[in-house]
Amino acid sequence: MTILLNSEEIKKCVKLNEQLIPIIEDAFKNLALGKTTMPPILRLDIEQYHGESDVKAAYIDGLDSYAIKIASGFFNNPKLGLPSSNGLMILLDSETGVLKSVLLDKGYLTDVRTAIAGAIAAKYLSNPQSTKAGIIGAGIQAKLQLQALSLVRDIETAFIWARDQEKINKFINELKNLNINIHSCTSVEEVVKQSEILVTTTPSKSPLIKNEWLKKGLHITAMGSDAESKNELDPLIIKECDLYIPDSLSQTKILGELHHAIEKNLISSNEKYYELGNIILDPSLGRKNKEDITVCDLTGTGVQDTAIARQTYEIAMNLKLGTKIE
Amino acid sequence: MTILLNSEEIKKCVKLNEQLIPIIEDAFKNLALGKTTMPPILRLDIEQYHGESDVKAAYIDGLDSYAIKIASGFFNNPKLGLPSSNGLMILLDSETGVLKSVLLDKGYLTDVRTAIAGAIAAKYLSNPQSTKAGIIGAGIQAKLQLQALSLVRDIETAFIWARDQEKINKFINELKNLNINIHSCTSVEEVVKQSEILVTTTPSKSPLIKNEWLKKGLHITAMGSDAESKNELDPLIIKECDLYIPDSLSQTKILGELHHAIEKNLISSNEKYYELGNIILDPSLGRKNKEDITVCDLTGTGVQDTAIARQTYEIAMNLKLGTKIE
Numbered sequence: 001m002t003i004l005l006n007s008e009e010i011k012k013c014v015k016l017n018e019q020l021i022p023i024i025e026d027a028f029k030n031l032a033l034g035k036t037t038m039p040p041i042l043r044l045d046i047e048q049y050h051g052e053s054d055v056k057a058a059y060i061d062g063l064d065s066y067a068i069k070i071a072s073g074f075f076n077n078p079k080l081g082l083p084s085s086n087g088l089m090i091l092l093d094s095e096t097g098v099l100k101s102v103l104l105d106k107g108y109l110t111d112v113r114t115a116i117a118g119a120i121a122a123k124y125l126s127n128p129q130s131t132k133a134g135i136i137g138a139g140i141q142a143k144l145q146l147q148a149l150s151l152v153r154d155i156e157t158a159f160i161w162a163r164d165q166e167k168i169n170k171f172i173n174e175l176k177n178l179n180i181n182i183h184s185c186t187s188v189e190e191v192v193k194q195s196e197i198l199v200t201t202t203p204s205k206s207p208l209i210k211n212e213w214l215k216k217g218l219h220i221t222a223m224g225s226d227a228e229s230k231n232e233l234d235p236l237i238i239k240e241c242d243l244y245i246p247d248s249l250s251q252t253k254i255l256g257e258l259h260h261a262i263e264k265n266l267i268s269s270n271e272k273y274y275e276l277g278n279i280i281l282d283p284s285l286g287r288k289n290k291e292d293i294t295v296c297d298l299t300g301t302g303v304q305d306t307a308i309a310r311q312t313y314e315i316a317m318n319l320k321l322g323t324k325i326e
Numbered sequence: 327m328t329i330l331l332n333s334e335e336i337k338k339c340v341k342l343n344e345q346l347i348p349i350i351e352d353a354f355k356n357l358a359l360g361k362t363t364m365p366p367i368l369r370l371d372i373e374q375y376h377g378e379s380d381v382k383a384a385y386i387d388g389l390d391s392y393a394i395k396i397a398s399g400f401f402n403n404p405k406l407g408l409p410s411s412n413g414l415m416i417l418l419d420s421e422t423g424v425l426k427s428v429l430l431d432k433g434y435l436t437d438v439r440t441a442i443a444g445a446i447a448a449k450y451l452s453n454p455q456s457t458k459a460g461i462i463g464a465g466i467q468a469k470l471q472l473q474a475l476s477l478v479r480d481i482e483t484a485f486i487w488a489r490d491q492e493k494i495n496k497f498i499n500e501l502k503n504l505n506i507n508i509h510s511c512t513s514v515e516e517v518v519k520q521s522e523i524l525v526t527t528t529p530s531k532s533p534l535i536k537n538e539w540l541k542k543g544l545h546i547t548a549m550g551s552d553a554e555s556k557n558e559l560d561p562l563i564i565k566e567c568d569l570y571i572p573d574s575l576s577q578t579k580i581l582g583e584l585h586h587a588i589e590k591n592l593i594s595s596n597e598k599y600y601e602l603g604n605i606i607l608d609p610s611l612g613r614k615n616k617e618d619i620t621v622c623d624l625t626g627t628g629v630q631d632t633a634i635a636r637q638t639y640e641i642a643m644n645l646k647l648g649t650k651i652e
Contacts, residue, residue, distance in 0.1 A: 002430070004330070004651060006651065006652065037370060037371060037372065037373075039368050039369055039370050040368070041368075042365050042366070042367075042368035042381055042383060043365055044363060044365050044383045044384070044385060044392070044394070045363060046363065046385050046392070046420055046423075047363075048387070048420075049420060049421045049422075051420075051421075051422070051423050053383065053394060053418065053423060055368055055381050055383065055394060057368060057370045057379065057381065058370070059370060059372050061374070066370070066372070066379075068370070068379060068381060068396055070394055070416060070418075072418065072423030073423070074421070074422050074423040076421075077422055077423070080422065082422055082424065086422075086423045086424060086425065088416070088425060088428075090396060090414070092379065092396075092398065094372055094374075094375060094377075095375045095377075095400070095402075096375075096377070096400050096403055096406065096408055096412075097372075097377050097379060097398030097399070097400040097403070097412045098408065098412060099412065099414060099430070102414075102428055104328070104425070104651065104652060323651075325330060325332065325430065326332065326430060
C-alpha cells in the first residue's frame with residue numbers, strides 16, 4: 001500500500017518544535033558512526049532557467065524504510081509569483097524497495113529538518129548563556145533558524161541583515177510572537193559584532209563574513225552553502241576558528257564552506273574533523289571554553305531527510321492521514 | 327497542477343511498439359550532440375536486503391519538462407512473492423521545477439525504454455537481413471528484447487538459454503503470438519553460434535559469452551550490465567569486435583561491459599567511441615560490412631527516462647487520464 005501525503009497533511013504531522021531535535025540528532029549520530037549508506041548528491045542543473053534539482057538519499061542501518069528526496073531551486077520563480085524552492089520525498093521499504101509513501105511537501109520538510117540542524121548545532125556548540133542571535137538573510141530559513149535557535153537558547157535579542165529591507169520588515173513582522181527584540185542592521189559587520197550566535201542563510205557566492213569581525217565566544221552556523229559555488233564565510237575563518245564541525249565531512253569538502261578553504265590552500269583536503277554527530281555522541285568533543293570561536297558547516301544530508309520522512313509517515317499513519325494510491 | 331498516473335493508466339498510454347522508436351532515438355541523438363544535462367547516476371545500496379535504488383535524471387535542452395527516475399532492484403523479493411524491480415518517475419517543469427506528474431509505473435516504463443534501446447541498437451548495427459535471434463536470460467527484458475527486435479528485423483527463429491528451464495518454458499509460452507520459432511538451448515555457446523543478433527539480458531557477474539564463439543556478422547546487444555560488478559561479455563570481445571557502441575560512453579566506462587575491458591587493461595580509459603546517438607545521426611558510422619562483429623553496450627540513460635516520461639504524460643493528458651493531486 002502506498003500513501004500519498006499532501007503538504008497540508010504533512011504540516012499537520014510535523015512542526016518545527018523540540019520533538020524533532022532527538023530525531024534529527026539520531027540521524028546525525030548514525031551518520032557519524034558510519035551506520036548509514038549515503039551516496040553523493042545527484043545534482044541536475046538547468047542553467048537556461050537558473051534552476052537546479054538535487055536528489056539526496058540515505059539508508060540508516062536497521063530502519064525499515066529510507067527516503068529519496070528531490071529538492072528543486074528555480075531562482076527566476078519569484079518573478080513569476082512562484083516560490084523558488086520545491087520538492088517531494090519518496091519513502092521506500094528497506095527490505096523490498098516497495099513504495100510506502102509519496103510526500104508532496106513542496107520543500108517544507110527540507111526547511112524544517114534544516115532549521116532543526118541549526119538548533120542542534122547551537123545546542124552543542126554555542127555558549128549556553130547566549131542570548132543574542134545574528135541572522136544574515138531574511139528568507140524562509142532566516143525565519144526558521146531564529147525560531148529553531150529559540151528552542152535551544154534563551155534568545156532575547158536578534159540582529160538581522162539582508163539586502164532587501166522589505167523582506168527584513170516582513171521577517172520582523174512575522175516573528176513578532178517569538179518575543180525577541182529584532183533589530184534591523186545596516187551592515188553585516190554590525191550584526192556579527194553584536195551576536196553571540198550567528199546564522200548565515202544566504203545563497204551568497206562570495207564571503208559575507210570577515211574573519212576580523214569575529215569576537216571571542218561566537219558560534220557560527222553557516223547553512224547557506226550547499227553547492228560548489230556558494231560561500232558565506234571568509235575561508236580564513238575555517239582555518240582560524242577554534243572548532244570547525246561539518247554536518248558531513250565528505251559533503252562539506254565538496255559543497256560547504258570547507259571546500260573554499262581547501263581550494264585556497266588554507267586547509268589540506270586530508271584534514272580530519274569531527275562531524276556534528278560525533279559531538280552529539282560525545283559533547284566533550286565540542287566547545288572547550290567560553291572564549292572559543294566555533295563554526296558549524298551545514299550542507300544538508302540525506303540522513304536528515306530519511307529521519308523526517310519516516311517521522312512524518314509514522315504520525316500520518318497514526319492520524320490516519322493521506323490517500324491510498326496503490 | 328500535478329497529475330498522478332498509476333501503472334494501469336501508464337500502460338494504456340505507452341506500449342512496446344514502433345511509435346516509441348523515434349522518441350527514444352531523439353533522446354540518444356540529443357545525448358550524443360551534447361544537448362543534454364545528465365548527471366552521474368545516484369546509487370543507494372541496501373546490502374542487508376540485497377537491494378538497491380538507482381536515481382537517473384536528465385534534461386534535454388529546450389524541452390519543457392524533465393524526468394527524475396527512481397528504480398529499485400531487491401533481489402530477495404521473488405522469494406517473498408514480489409517482483410524484484412520497482413520504481414517511479416517524477417516529471418518536472420523545466421522552467422519552474424514545479425511537479426507536473428508522479429508516474430507510478432513500478433518499473434514498466436524503464437522496461438519499455440530499455441527494450442526500445444535494444445531495437446534501436448539492432449536497427450542501426452545488425453545486418454538488415456538477420457532472421458535469427460539469440461536471447462540469454464528468460465526474465466522480463468529477455469521477452470521484451472525479443473519483441474523489440476521483431477519491430478526492426480524479420481526474426482523467424484530465436485534461440486534461448488537461461489539457468490532456469492521453467493522460466494524458458496514460460497518465455498516460449500508467453501511469446502507464442504510473435505510467430506517466431508523459439509528453441510530452448512542447453513548451453514550459451516549453442517545460442518551464440520546459431521544467432522545473427524544476440525541480446526544478453528542477465529545480471530551475471532562473470533562473462534557468459536566467450537570471444538571465440540563469435541562468428542562473422544554477429545551483432546550483440548549487452549543490456550544486463552548496469553552496475554560495476556555486472557559483466558556478461560568476455561572483455562576481449564570489446565577489444566576485438568569491429569565496432570563497439572555505448573549508449574553513454576561516460577556510463578559504460580564505469581558500469582558497462584567497457585568498464586571490464588578497461589579494468590583488464592585491454593582498452594585505455596581514454597579510448598573514444600561513437601555513442602548510439604552518433605550512429606542514429608549518421609548511420610554510415612555504424613556497421614561497415616556484412617562480416618563485421620558489432621557490440622552495443624546499454625547501461626540505461628536518464629535521457630531515455632525523460633523521453634518516455636514526457637511521452638506518457640502527453641498521451642495521458644490527451645486521454646484525460648490521471649488524478650489531480652495538487
